[in-house]
Amino acid sequence: MRRKILSTFCMAWLGVVSGACGGEGEGGAAVRAASAEKDTRADLQAAMRALKRVRVLATHEDQVPAFIQGDFGQALGLGQALRPQEAHESVREVLRQVAPVFRLSPEELTLRRISRDDQGHRYLRYGQRLQGREVVGAELVLFLDAQGKAYAVHSSARGGPRALAAAQPSLAEEAAVVAARRATGARRMDALSGGLVYVRGEEGQLVLAYAVRVTGVKDGLPVDDRVYVNAMTGDIALRDARVHTALSRSVYSANNGYQLPGTLKRGEGAPATQDAHVDMNYEQLGKTYQCYQENFGRDSHDGEGASLKSTVHYSEDGNGYVNAYWNGSQMVYGDGDGVLSTALGEDLDVTVHELTHAVTEADSNLIYSNEPGALNEGWSDIFSAYCESWTRGWSTDADVWLIGEDIWTPATPGDALRYMGNPTQDGSSRDYYPERYRGASDYGGVHSNSGIANLAFKLLATGGTHPRGKTSTLVTGIGVQKAGKIFYEANANCMTASSNFAAAKLCTEQKAEQYFPGDTGAVTEAWAAVGVSGVAEPPPEAVVLSNGVPVGGVATAEGTSKFYKLTVPPGQASLSFVTSGGSGDLDLYVKRGAAGDMGSYDCKSEGPSTAEECVITDPAEGDWYVTVFAYSSFTGVTVTGRYSSVLGGANVLVNGVSSVAYGGSARTWTCWTLQVPESLPRVVFTQSGGARTTGDADLFIQYQEPPTTLRYLCKSSNKGNHDVCTLPRPAGGLYQACSFSYSGYTNVTMKGVY
Structure with missing residues (x-):
């Protein structure tokens, strides 16, 4: 995700604006594992049923609980002053019961600190590790009353619906250090990598990242930042400043x-x-x-x-x-x-x-x-x-x-x-x-x-x-x-x-x-x-979209939004919203039942132009709202919403057989589906351009749903129209192979071989 860099007067405590004013990018592709099963959240339901009188007070964007209250059992032998290991042992059975509610196991949690308030309540603060690596910012706080009864858990730590695939970086550590140095823009600079960690991207997906400490000076203010560089893409996933702008x-x-x-x-x-x-x-x-x-x-x-x-x-x-x-x-x-x-x-x-x-x-x-x-x-x-x-x-x-x-x-x-x-x-x-x-x-x-x-x-x-x-x-x-x-x-x-x-x-x-x-x-x-109510705001007045019918001539000034609504009937396999044409820079936020924005959405697209796209599989029936936000003023844009009861449309591939030749205009998608059996060593998708091919299209592969430019299993982006994606040990199921055009293209074929 690109960020606009503003010219600012930098001050730390004073906070007229920020001291270290560098931009920060999207976390990039998140680490994810393919699976043939849709996330039914059956594991969460089973974990909740195993607890007594549990009440969910808040959830994360992936619907994993964030804060629960209830009767979660008794800490055993919790004395007035315990060493961390003893305290952890005293609540091991409690953790065994509550951790699955957050898709965690006790083995993934490391006790960092114990605190006590003036009512005798204790708070055990755990960090999360995944595959031996720290998950930055992920914590689970276990609440115990004065008698040692566990009555609440607040957790930003959480796991996925299934085991996360082991990830290996594709970016060299030295390149990550260079990216981190560039992001701060400091002078008298020193940068040192602290190895690999996980951070959560803006969509809640885990991102494998290098943790780089950058120190120096910028605009008279000391810089001491922890910069987390996406280990796959080189984008800046997160910046955390340690210079905050503070009886012996x-x-x-x-x-x-x-x-x-x-x-x-x-x-x-x-x-x-x-x-x-x-x-x-x-x-x-x-x-x-x-x-x-x-x-x-x-x-x-x-x-x-x-x-x-x-x-x-x-x-x-x-x-x-x-x-x-x-x-x-x-x-x-x-x-x-x-x-x-x-x-x-x-x-x-x-x-x-x-x-x-x-x-x-x-x-x-x-x-x-x-x-x-x-x-x-x-x-x-x-x-x-x-x-x-x-x-x-x-x-x-x-x-x-x-x-x-x-x-x-x-x-x-x-x-x-x-x-x-x-x-x-x-x-x-x-x-x-x-x-x-x-x-x-x-x-x-x-x-x-x-x-x-x-x-x-x-x-x-x-x-x-x-x-x-x-x-x-x-x-x-x-x-x-x-x-x-x-x-x-x-x-x-x-x-x-x-x-x-x-x-x-x-x-x-x-x-x-x-x-x-x-x-x-x-x-x-x-x-x-101050507008933090937890109550859904009434939806704004929105232009009603008809399925597949473009609305043209959309324009608005920087910092303002246009709103649209598409009513989706039951039983649909896919839903997409696309903006195209015109000039300027817009961001797209899609949400069911209410208008979305940067902080609340079911899907977002935030590229550096007017060409944005959101794709949702198995959309729930009801009103889907589209917020078109002007990152900078835009004019002449077309907005299209489309739902379909057929996943992937009619373009079906046969193993080893090339599709018919096709083409497309700039910033459009053409997708094909291939049903892949279980237990194969690999599947290879090839996008080929013949002798008369023109333009430039890139190849994107996704499992069970259409890819986007931000969400995909594999991407190949060679100049021209010849691209290959190889997936080792693929899960069985339906794959979508799509051509996305960076410029208009012709005479391309798609083939999948397993």
């Missing part, structure tokens, strides 16, 4: 340079230095420590008494550095330039914000990208406001909801970096989930989309309605103290590294039910007020 205190000075940590100026208990930035930062570190310790019993950012280290007077070029960041081990502050900001280490908001990144890293470890990254940033702002309110006797006046107001644009009274009570006031933040930023800049909108969580928290604390009237929900305020406890516990003992806004809503509701049952409804109201 040590305050250093970088002496107006960039070497860290610099010169120690004041250690714990030492007298004041008469350096205002050093001494004020020392005080703000102390207040941050006390805020977390007195309210949540937390000993430093890691909960285990880690030293609070910071460096002030930091600069990349000898000039006033307008930024602050947490680099994974310490805080770093610039002195500001006197225009955009004053010394950043003197502001409590900045210090709490950055150290809360460290708290999040120790707890949920939210990936710093897209929705998890926006929650990461949102939680840092939220606890900046929480701690300021605490220092002022739980005040909820206007200043509490201003972030960075003490150091930002000193010549402009009342100005702030972000406005939690009215996020769009800063000119870049979003305050309504359906209108969230959906591009590549700012690591997928980690700063701009943080306004959604900021506003939800503010409304939960004070009560009220959406400041711009985006919803009419009236939120009942419960106070900063209660709201902070709910959000703290959700981060510490519920959310996982890949949690999105829907998961944040569910986790805060769960923690409200645990600590303040009477306020659970207020939490639901707060998220509903």
Whole structure:
């Protein structure tokens, strides 16, 4: 998937926009195994029936449960303080019962951490390994009450409907390092591969990837990214920033340079230095420590008494550095330039914000990208406001909801970096989930989309309605103290590294039910007020499509959408939606029963032009909605929806016999089917062009369904019309062999041989 790169002013904590502004690509082809059986989810149903009083609160896009509650058995011999192996042994029988609900086995789960809340509940946080490799961001959290009864599981870890085929990379490790370096665009760069892992692509499919750590500097901001490079295609599957834009205190000075940590100026208990930035930062570190310790019993950012280290007077070029960041081990502050900001280490908001990144890293470890990254940033702002309110006797006046107001644009009274009570006031933040930023800049909108969580928290604390009237929900305020406890516990003992806004809503509701049952409804109201409701929105007014009849002349401006609807009767084998012609760049999202978008769809197509296609096999009957989103303005586009009761149409291949000659216009598909017996050593598909062939068509093979340019078992893309795909040890069943035309072509034949 291509991403548009925007020209931005890069800042880390400040988050005017992102620090490392490079784009990130689609994960590419996912690792998948062929099977003759359709996924009936019978295994999930059987696993659910084996449990007692189980209730599914949320599911993933593949319908595997994400959050379940029920009676899952008792931990055996769970004492007050257990080593990880003992704790794991105590819940082995529980895991044996619940893991199949997520298509996992206990052997795939590795206990990473045990935490305990002030009610005596314990949370065992497991990571997932597949074929001996880490699955990045995949976690399973097992909830135990004070008596050791397992009552809930929240899992972003999950398996597939059947054993995943063992995958081997087709990209050299050295090439992955080059791709990762290119993606960051940093200078003074160093890159090192950490080997192969799995990550989940945007469609939920597992992708085999190289994990590459890239460090360097970009636009004055240190870069420390984990870049996951698709081991098959070389595309960037995921970027996770470790520089987040943070009682034993040590305050250093970088002496107006960039070497860290610099010169120690004041250690714990030492007298004041008469350096205002050093001494004020020392005080703000102390207040941050006390805020977390007195309210949540937390000993430093890691909960285990880690030293609070910071460096002030930091600069990349000898000039006033307008930024602050947490680099994974310490805080770093610039002195500001006197225009955009004053010394950043003197502001409590900045210090709490950055150290809360460290708290999040120790707890949920939210990936710093897209929705998890926006929650990461949102939680840092939220606890900046929480701690300021605490220092002022739980005040909820206007200043509490201003972030960075003490150091930002000193010549402009009342100005702030972000406005939690009215996020769009800063000119870049979003305050309504359906209108969230959906591009590549700012690591997928980690700063701009943080306004959604900021506003939800503010409304939960004070009560009220959406400041711009985006919803009419009236939120009942419960106070900063209660709201902070709910959000703290959700981060510490519920959310996982890949949690999105829907998961944040569910986790805060769960923690409200645990600590303040009477306020659970207020939490639901707060998220509903910012558009995270969990309730399907009514479908938009849509142009009705007729089966196979094109609608031409479609156009719309950048950032807006056109909507279409096709009613599919029962018993259909395939459904497709195609856009073609015209100029510009559009993306296609298809969903049954409601309008889709980048964050919710049954099928998507996001190429760099107006030629997009979505194909669905065995479509359910009902209304299918098509969202045609203008990535950039487009005109003169044709939209066609088509369903058919015959899978693959009438083009049937006979083993070893070439088809009749055929051709096609640009950006069209021509498909043939071949029934392949069981237990064969191989099947070979050949697309051939005769003496009079013209143009360029590529060969795509898929099992049981039509391929797309993103989903296929095999692809051959030689220049011209001669392409070959060989499938070793194919599963028995129906295969589709298709020619996709990159330019109009003629006089081509298709043959399958087994």
